[in-house]
Amino acid sequence: xxxxxxxxxxxxxxxxxxxxxxxxxxxxxxxxxxxxxxxxxxxxxxxxxxxxxxxxxxxxxxxxxxxxxxxxxxxxxxxxxxxxxxxxxxxxxxxxxxxxxxxxxxxxxxxxxxxxxxxxxxxxxxxxxxxxxxxxxxxxxxxxxxxxxxxxxxxxxxxxxxxxxxxxxxxxxxxxxxxxxxxxxxxxxxxxxxxxxxxxxxxxxxxxxxx
Amino acid sequence: xxxxxxxxxxxxxxxxxxxxxxxxxxxxxxxxxxxxxxxxxxxxxxxxxxxxxxxxxxxxxxxxxxxxxxxxxxxxxxxxxxxxxxxxxxxxxxxxxxxxxxxxxxxxxxxxxxxxxxxxxxxxxxxxxxxxxxxxxxxxxxxxxxxxxxxxxxxxxxxxxxxxxxxxxxxxxxxxxxxxxxxxxxxxxxxxxxxxxxxxxxxxxxxxxxx
DNA sequence: TAGATTGTTAATCGATTAACAATC
DNA sequence: TAGATTGTTAATCGATTAACAATC
Numbered sequence: 388x389x390x391x392x393x394x395x396x397x398x399x400x401x402x403x404x405x406x407x408x409x410x411x412x413x414x415x416x417x418x419x420x421x422x423x424x425x426x427x428x429x430x431x432x433x434x435x436x437x438x439x440x441x442x443x444x445x446x447x448x449x450x451x452x453x454x455x456x457x458x459x460x461x462x463x464x465x466x467x468x469x470x471x472x473x474x475x476x477x478x479x480x481x482x483x484x485x486x487x488x489x490x491x492x493x494x495x496x497x498x499x500x501x502x503x504x505x506x507x508x509x510x511x512x513x514x515x516x517x518x519x520x521x522x523x524x525x526x527x528x529x530x531x532x533x534x535x536x537x538x539x540x541x542x543x544x545x546x547x548x549x550x551x552x553x554x555x556x557x558x559x560x561x562x563x564x565x566x567x568x569x570x571x572x573x574x575x576x577x578x579x580x581x582x583x584x585x586x587x588x589x590x591x592x593x594x595x596x597x598x
Numbered sequence: 599x600x601x602x603x604x605x606x607x608x609x610x611x612x613x614x615x616x617x618x619x620x621x622x623x624x625x626x627x628x629x630x631x632x633x634x635x636x637x638x639x640x641x642x643x644x645x646x647x648x649x650x651x652x653x654x655x656x657x658x659x660x661x662x663x664x665x666x667x668x669x670x671x672x673x674x675x676x677x678x679x680x681x682x683x684x685x686x687x688x689x690x691x692x693x694x695x696x697x698x699x700x701x702x703x704x705x706x707x708x709x710x711x712x713x714x715x716x717x718x719x720x721x722x723x724x725x726x727x728x729x730x731x732x733x734x735x736x737x738x739x740x741x742x743x744x745x746x747x748x749x750x751x752x753x754x755x756x757x758x759x760x761x762x763x764x765x766x767x768x769x770x771x772x773x774x775x776x777x778x779x780x781x782x783x784x785x786x787x788x789x790x791x792x793x794x795x796x797x798x799x800x801x802x803x804x805x806x807x808x809x
Numbered sequence: 810t811a812g813a814t815t816g817t818t819a820a821t822c823g824a825t826t827a828a829c830a831a832t833c
Numbered sequence: 834t835a836g837a838t839t840g841t842t843a844a845t846c847g848a849t850t851a852a853c854a855a856t857c
Contacts, residue, residue, distance in 0.1 A: 396797060399796060584705075588677070588681070590787075603824060
């Protein structure tokens with residue numbers, strides 16, 4: 388199995404989604420053209436992307452087995468074996484993420500929240516425990532959690548980030564609008580709303596210009 | 599002014615953020631190397647990206663004027679003239695976005711929310727009005743809003759999307775995990791949590807493998 | 810069999826990086 | 834002046850697309 392490109396990796400989850408839709412619709416086999424049409428991509432690109440992750444070949448004339456493809460992609464993306472995550476910052480966004488049912492489809496389960504503002508040592512949100520931040524290290528170690536989600540104000544984000552790493556977290560998903568510094572052996576993904584809005588607002592201004 | 603690349607566009611907001619940090623720290627001039635170091639990029643790339651959007655040249659030996667660069671980038675990204683947005687789906691995520699103070703830095707202001715679940719015709723959330731969805735078309739027209747944000751369950755997302763377009767919305771920011779179909783003259787940006795998690799989880803598994 | 814669709818190699822396109830002259 | 838830093842042209846790298854043989 389070859390290494391796949393960064394771009395391919397970003398497309399895989401949308402393939403997975405489309406394949407699940409197709410299965411829902413009762414399709415057992417699907418051609419690259421059908422997938423491509425749903426996603427505004429080219430069939431060639433879809434085939435090449437699939438080739439990078441699938442264990443079995445597609446059949447000429449029939450296409451790809453939907454179930455097998457779903458299985459292969461989920462496996463490749465690590466969405467099969469669910470990993471636990473904790474979240475720091477139980478404000479509005481934190482609560483929203485704790486209640487977001489879709490993460491289980493992506494192999495992630497938020498098992499606890501942490502916050503400074505809890506005078507009490509323990510609260511509950513969306514059926515999940517919320518602890519005082521001073522319990523962080525303790526609980527992360529005990530549960531062996533690898534993923535930490537940051538939803539604190541940007542002023543505290545770096546500090547929380549350092550804390551998470553010290554507690555043993557290896558992957559950080561950051562929703563605060565700052566560029567966090569982490570060592571090379573820590574995975575970091577910034578959920579960058581500004582970047583999304585830049586793309587959207589640029590496209591919008593082009594559209595408005597052409598009318 | 600040349601057209602800039604898609605990749606450059608995605609980097610611009612992080613430059614802007616870094617420049618604002620630098621201004622905060624009292625810097626009047628900055629070199630491409632300093633910016634590059636903060637963002638783990640190469641100075642050459644930073645210079646090329648800047649060249650695509652800035653109106654004035656940098657000075658050899660001194661670097662770029664921080665304020666001018668901030669101005670040029672904000673202008674280029676359309677973050678200066680604030681555009682109004684409405685949001686459909688005032689659940690946990692919708693509420694979180696309505697209360698998110700940072701959007702004003704990106705030239706976006708959420709002016710109203712819509713939901714089906716309001717038996718009453720009018721409510722309030724984070725100091726902003728929340729109307730019944732049947733008021734959508736009316737209010738979008740009246741305010742001349744161009745941007746619509748979708749935070750409804752995925753089952754209703756396409757339906758809401760169609761509704762927004764019919765009401766005159768030209769740019770859609772979609773948080774529901776579905777691939778929405780829109781005509782060519784509508785800007786769409788899917789905020790794809792699954793793609794982010796794919797990247798993060800892949801990096802994590804590499805890290806865990808190497809130890 | 811004929812036709813549709815796959816998988817792969819080669820060609821093209823676009824973005825990054827290297828090299829270097831210009832200049833404050 | 835010497836040294837640091839810019840801006841740009843050319844070289845490299847990586848990803849997409851085109852072409853086409855293989856095959857069900």
